[in-house]
Amino acid sequence: MSKKVSEMYTETSKWKELTPGCDIYVAGTSKEFRTGDWRTDMPIFIVEKCKQCLLCVPACPDSSIPVKDGKRGEFDLDHCKGCGICVKACPFDAIKMIKEEK
Amino acid sequence: MSKVLEIRWHGRGGQGAKTASLLLADVAFNTGKFVQGFPEYGPERMGAPITAYNRISDTQIRVHSNIYDPEYVIVVDETLLTSVDVTKGLQKNGAIIVNTEKTSDEVRPFLNSYEGRVFTIDARKISVAALGKYFPNMPMLASIVKVAEVMDEKAFLEEMRGSFKHKFASKPEVIEGNMKALEMSLQEVK
């Protein structure tokens, strides 16, 4: 599945170029959509304070806290919208929000 | 246009007038005719007066209306005579067949001065004698086949035996009773 949905369709696509019913023949297309661009505040992961309780992971609405081998890693900033819910979920103050400089 | 034989059935919901009209369509179909068999539909209510129709023709039937000037009328339940205008539109050169224990002369006064032929048959008596139960269908079917000369009587009986064998494959014990009802009816309709 190397083809991207953004390569199938753009806002200049003509009607004859659309698939029947606008069907999409690739999987996981939401990954291409960089919702991280919408962010104004950015989460900072303070690794020293983290106890790896993982309470932040299911709280994230954008699945932007990757987990590997039972441990969370750095935020997926391509998709994190900066909502700050993870800050409220963390009992150990291991996440803080800062103003993002773009 | 060739002539189309038009027949109207009057019965009550649950008595099988619709089934009888479909059986007549079957019989005529098996003689090579074009047929229509259809009821006049409304909400189904046991005991309410119902009407069913047959058209029988040598050529394709295209018309899809009810029948207003039938050549034959069959009254499956004589109590309808006082509540339904059963002879409405009935052609003078046609006939009416009534299920009753009365004679045709006794029934005629209830038929709104109908001048055509009147036949009666005691379907209850025949059905109870042949089947042990009251199913007016078979006697009325045999009557119209005879009166309207839909087909040869012998061929009709053979045809019906074949169709019963198929229809009652799971309960062959009822075949003889039904055949007896048909045979008696062919004799009794007057």
Add this chain to the structure above:
Amino acid sequence: MSIRERLSGNEAVAIAMRQINPDVMPAFPITPSTEIPQYFSSFVANGLVDTEFVTVESEHSAMSAAIGAEAAGARTLTATSSCGLALMWEELYVAASNRLPIALALVNRALSGPININADHSDSMGARDSGWIQIYSENNQEAYDNFVQAYRIAEHADVRLPIMICQDGFITSHAVENINLLEDDIVKNFVGEYEPENYLLNNKTSMAVGPYATPAFYMEAKRAQSQGMNNAKQVILDVAKEFKTISGREYGLFEEYKLDDAETAIVILSSAAGTAKDAIDKLRSEGKKVGLLKIRVFRPFPAEEIAQALKNCKAIAVMDRSEGFNSQGGPVCAEVKSGLYNIDEKPLVVNYVYGLGGRDVKVESIEEVYAALDKIVADKTVGEGYRYLSIRE
């Protein structure tokens, strides 16, 4: 060899379905189409088909399940009438815009109210703009033949749209009449296997069906969908031509009956067309030049072809078996008139609303219409152009 039979319209359609042997049938019963899923479920129970029969709790669910099954790659059909079609409304649009070639046996019945179970076309006419192909049948034979042709039209790569095969409730659905059936293997070969290019259960490719389209895409999506409907006209004719080779029976976008030299004509759909043909024969025997145009395909609407066929008439009556409530007449007349607008020579047009809620259409009723057309021709003007037939004044 065709098989001489006598069947009701519902039985005939159920037999076509058995011969097609679809993959999935979700259905919810409603008068007068109930018998279709009833007969079909007995075919399933007796092992005559290997269809997955899905009993659902409503028509909304029936069409939802049909959409899901069809998108998954299964050839799917269902049957309904009246309020059942109304409850499918939202899903009808989804099926069409997702380009899913579902077949639906519609047994036409009036929509409430007053509540009524008898024939008229208010159900299918209400759904006329939902993007479904609509084909109307005069009798049990046509209902059967049209259903046999349905998937060849709907699944065609140029079309890919759902299709509705309509017949009149009770009048043909419950009337037993002669019919010539095709043999099972002939139908099977004619319809063929369903091999969609893309489908959800294909484990070799990923696929998403029914995505959201922003304003930047929505109009292009609709334009593409309308092309499927535009293409359907030729496909319907091609399929009919091939159907003739297996059945000997001829079908077009509409049927002309004694229309060539007709001075007056009526335009009508479904069962009343047969009654009208008897009226025409009677009037022709009296020397009157009368004819008929029976619309078979209402979606796509063959406007230009109809206009060409009617252009030499002096006056025509367009018969609507449903109300339009636009205070101008019914939907069939609106479309026929719009088809005629751009040609130079055209007949005077009167609209009759008729047969609502099962009001019987007699040969005499149709004769009345031709008498009215004679008067329009003599007066050289239509007068009241929106009339009711057989109404108690």
